[in-house]
Amino acid sequence: MSSGNDDRRRRRALAAAGLAVWDHALAEDIIRTGAALETALGLPRGGLNGADGEHPVRRMHPDDAPAYRAMIEAARRAPQGAARTHFRLRRADGAWRWFSLRGRLEDGRFLGVVAALDDGAADDAGPLRPLTDALTGLPAQEAFFGELAALNHDDAHLLLIDIARFQAINDAWGMRAGDRVLKQLARRLSCVADDGVFAARLPGDRFALLLRDAATPSAARRTAARIGRLLEEPCDIGMRQVRVGVRMGLARVLAGSGQRPAEAFRQAEVALSEARRHDRPIVVFDAAMQGARAASAALEQDLRTAVANGEIVVLYQPILSLRAQRWAGFEALARWRHPRLGVVDPGRFIALAEEAGLIAEIGHEVLRIALADLARWQQAHGEGRLFMSVNVSAAQLTPALAPQVAALVAAAGVAPGDVKLEVTESLLMRDPALARTVLDEVARIGVRVACDDFGTGHSSLASLRTLPFHTLKVDRAFVTDAGRSRRGAIILNSIIRLAHDLGLDVVAEGVETEDQLRMLANMDCDMAQGWLLGRPMAADQIAVALRRQEK
Incomplete structure (x- = not known):
């Protein structure tokens, strides 16, 4: 049985979540609503809840009060006491305003949350936000927090879902296409929502689910995996279909433990952050993540000022022409020189x-x-004799890339053909249609495109056929295998011949021995890169080395 202390705790939890409380003690017929609803109705403090305040049911529209009483009776019969309804309340100026109410009946009390069904944006009378998301029709964030705060005795799991690369869809095909994707994802979530699953849309491109029937982390994880597969099915945006990726964070909600809704939500956000950082479909929260997340958050704040403070530096790894036996170009590699921590590991800060x-x-x-x-x-060693390769991230692969690159090329005064953008196969396969649109524009301005880490993706040959590559960078694994087995050598030689037949230059990565270098020269490979030929160096070191090479 719930105690009075439990009721007060739940009311405080609902209020802390920014929601208007509706607490109806049926025997006494007393309804406590808090100040938020009074404000929404344009009433002074105490206008509903004070000694002289009017009973909220008497402010209901005459046509709606019977529906409220019917809802209370339905809650008495419901297995978990859950019920919802909507009604109009009379504002201070005499106008009617629609509200939605959802909650649970337990021990003679109906405790829930009330929110405006209109947005009230131009209405000075009320701060209450709607419980339903206008775009998708799913419950909104306020409704989700209300459902979370109203949990009584049974443990549950909170699942946060982030739609990967959603902004790229907006950039490539417009916000209407993005809205269509969100609506289709919401419909799929509506199909899985039932008494055991409560689904809501959060601001932006995120969704939240309360998994009431998943009592254990393994059960919750299975449910989350099923939902993830459902969301990653293609979405129709009119002339084409697009796929989205999802990253999910899962946290346990301990009902009746004193755990605040915001705490459970924060834990799920930490898990979601880990999923994004490590590019994993789903991560389950554990306590060890909290400390790591705090350290990561502090590092993130430092990173936000790193560019302005000149802490991002660039090192260059030479790329050797095997025919000319001289440096043909360089790959630019970002490094972060933190003022206190020194050089931050690239894998760590790039992911962050x-x-x-x-x-x-x-x-x-x-x-x-x-x-x-x-x-x-x-300028010092002759134009056209050196090129620069720079890696492109998924966040940069948008229609804005080509204009940005063109502006930087013009500002530097270099030829577009001396610039190469490196993109990995795994990045391209996330959204092949968008990749082709963006890279076609890059090629159109004269900048070259290199396929990085070739052979590690899922559709290598298909990408060579459809995308405007000029250079193929063969992954180091093929170079290593070719030096160890005849079969590996045959595969590497076939890749080089295929690239040449397609009119592509070939760069072999990860060259570490003289034997590998001779093997690549015998295979007529164009260029090589690796620690044997030069480790990443600062710009002044490259300048000195170029002068020596000239001599």
């Missing part, structure tokens, strides 16, 4: 930049620096 939405800004800065250095080297 992607999660924090900073990778596009950092990528732009790396390209700017790299092209400025290339211009200086070309």
Whole structure:
């Protein structure tokens, strides 16, 4: 049985979530609503709940009061006491305003949340937000927090879902296409929502689900995996179909433990953050993540000022022409020199930049620096003799990429053909249609495109056929295998011949021995890159090495 303390705790939890409470003690026929509803109706404090206040049911429209009483009776019969309804309440100026109410009946009390069904944006009378998302028709964030706060005795799981690369769909095909995708995803979630699953849309491209019937983490994980597969099915945006990826964070909700709804939500957000950082479909929260997340959050704040403070530096790894036996170009590699921590591991800070939405800004800065250095080297050693390769992240693969690159190329004063953008197969396969649209524009301005880590993706040959590549960078695994077995050598030789037949240059990555270098020369490979030929170096070191090479 719930105690009075439990009721007060639940009311405080609902209020803390920013929701208007509706607490009806049926025996006494007393309804406590809190100040938010009074404000929404334009009433002074105490206008509903004070000693002289009017009973909320008497402010209901005469046609709606019977529906409210019928809802209370339905809640008495419902297995979990859950019920919902909507009604009109009379405002202070005499006008009627629609509200929605959902909650549970337990121990003679109906406790729930009430919210305006209109948005009230131009209405000075009320801050209450709607419980239903206008675009998708799913319950909105306020409704989700209400459902979360109203949990009584049974443990549940909270699932947060983030739609990966949703912004790219908006950028490529417009916000109407993005809205169509959100609506289709919402319909799929509506199909799984029942008494055991409560689904809601959060602001932006996120959804939240309350899994009431998943009592254990393994059961919740199975449910989440099923939902993830459902959401990753193709979406129709008119002339084409697109696929989205999902990242999910899962946290346990301990009903009756004193755990605040915001705490459970925050734990799910931490798990979701881990899923995004490590590119995993789903991560389940555990306590160890909390400390790691705090350290990561502090590092993220430092990263937000790193570009402005000049902490992002660029190192360059040479790429050797096997025919000319001289450096043909360089790959630009971003490094973060933290003022206290020193050089931050690239794998760590790049993943953090992607999660924090900073990778596009950092990528732009790396390209700017790299092209400025290339211009200086070309002036000293002859134009057209050196090129610069720069990696492109998923966040940069939008229709804005080609204009941005064109502006940086013009500002640096280098030839577009001396610039290469490297994209990995795995990145391209996330959205092949968008990739082709963006890379076609890049090729149209004269900038070259390289397929990085060839052979590690899922559709290597298909990408060579459909995308405007100029260069193929063969993954180091093929170079290593070719030096170890005859079969590996046959595969590598076939890749090089195929690329040449398609009119592509070939760069072999991960060259670490003289034997590998001779093997690649015998296979007529164009260029090679690896620690044998040069480790990543600062710009001034490259300048010195180029002068030595000239001599």
